[in-house]
Amino acid sequence: MMKITFYGQNSLYIETEGKKLLVDPFISPNEATKGIVDIDTLEVDYILVTHAHQDHVYDVEAIAKRTNAVIVSNAEIASYYADKGFETHPMNHGGSWNFDFGSLKYVIALHSSTFPDGKSGGLPGGFVLVSGGKTVYIAGDTSLTMDMKLIPMFFKLDLAILPIGDNFTMGLDEAVVAAEFVDCNKVLGCHYDTFGYIEIDHDKAKETFSQKGKELILLNIGESIDL
Numbered sequence: 001m002m003k004i005t006f007y008g009q010n011s012l013y014i015e016t017e018g019k020k021l022l023v024d025p026f027i028s029p030n031e032a033t034k035g036i037v038d039i040d041t042l043e044v045d046y047i048l049v050t051h052a053h054q055d056h057v058y059d060v061e062a063i064a065k066r067t068n069a070v071i072v073s074n075a076e077i078a079s080y081y082a083d084k085g086f087e088t089h090p091m092n093h094g095g096s097w098n099f100d101f102g103s104l105k106y107v108i109a110l111h112s113s114t115f116p117d118g119k120s121g122g123l124p125g126g127f128v129l130v131s132g133g134k135t136v137y138i139a140g141d142t143s144l145t146m147d148m149k150l151i152p153m154f155f156k157l158d159l160a161i162l163p164i165g166d167n168f169t170m171g172l173d174e175a176v177v178a179a180e181f182v183d184c185n186k187v188l189g190c191h192y193d194t195f196g197y198i199e200i201d202h203d204k205a206k207e208t209f210s211q212k213g214k215e216l217i218l219l220n221i222g223e224s225i226d227l
Contacts, residue, residue, distance in 0.1 A: 002132045002227040004159075006219035007037050009055055009194045010140065012161065016131040019045045019101035023127075023138060024056035025063055030194060036222040039063055046099070049073035050140030051113035052080075052121020055194070061086070072104065076122030080115065093125060102131025107151065109142035111169070134158045134227040137182055141191060144174040144181075152183035158227050160184040163191035164205060164216075165198030172200070172208045185214045188225070192218075 005013040008030045012023040022044045027033050039059050044067045047060055057077075064071055064086050071081045071088045078090035091097065091106040105128040113121035126140040128151060137151060137160045151157070160182050163169035169191050170178060179187050187209060192200045202218055209216035217225060 002134045002136070003224055004136075004161075004188070004227070005224040006188075006190070006221060008033050008221045010050070010163070010190045012138070012190070013042070014129070014136075016129075016134075017101040019099075021046045021048055021101065021129075022063065022069070023048045024050055024140070025059035026055045026057070027059050028062075029058055032194070032221055040066070043067065044069040046101070047071045048104070048127055048138070049077050050109065050126055050138070051111060051124035052077055052115040052119075053113065053141070054116045056141070057115070074106065074122045074125055076120055077113075080119060080121070091125075093123065102129065104129055105154075107137075108145060108147040109140045110145050111141040111143070128155055128157075130155070132227075136227070137161065137184065139163060139178070141169045144170055144178050146181075148178055148181035151181075157182055157184040159186050159188055161188045161190055164189040165192035165194075165200060167197040169198075172205055176209055176212050176214065179209070179214050180212070186217070187214060188217045188219070 002016040009026045010024040014021040047069045075090040078088035082088045096105040106125045109124040109126045111124040113124040127138045129136045162175045164175045206216045
């Protein structure tokens with residue numbers, strides 16, 4: 001079984017095979033997480049980073065320093081943190097690795113990726129996580145891409161985690177097509193409502209997916225789903 005908890009924006013806490021994974025931690029600056037999520041008490045074994053933007057890496061160092069979590073990302077992001085003394089695991093597009101919680105494949109995302117200090121974060125990406133008998137696509141920040149069609153050639157997804165807020169990423173209409181491309185009828189939305197640019201109408205969003213025979217899950221911060 002896999003438990004996924006939403007911490008706002010693209011921050012996800014995944015408990016699987018006795019390990020705790022944290023994706024793109026942008027928690028402490030997010031006013032919506034106040035009183036709900038405390039980064040000083042989170043138990044974390046791995047931090048998965050899709051790209052280097054501030055709203056995905058803000059809490060990486062604070063959490064990794066306290067927990068000794070392994071930072072998993074592309075080669076440039078891994079090197080950035082390794083140079084600061086953190087334990088990392090570098091990956092790149094098309095590559096897979098078997099970890100003690102299961103396997104990760106680093107897949108293509110179309111976006112930009114620069115650290116807040118101006119250093120390059122390399123090319124952005126997403127992950128396909130296979131663990132606990134479940135397979136989850138974590139798209140990261142991306143537009144719709146034809147490369148998504150490659151994913152169901154190798155994986156049968158139980159859940160696709162897709163950005164839906166528009167402006168910086170896919171909007172609803174493209175996210176529905178993305179779900180079709182990856183052949184997944186169960187979608188967890190992310191990258192919405194955190195800023196004015198990406199506020200959405202929740203009812204409209206769910207109806208947009210429902211009209212295509214797909215379920216869109218919009219979790220409250222701190223709320224979880226079990227796969």
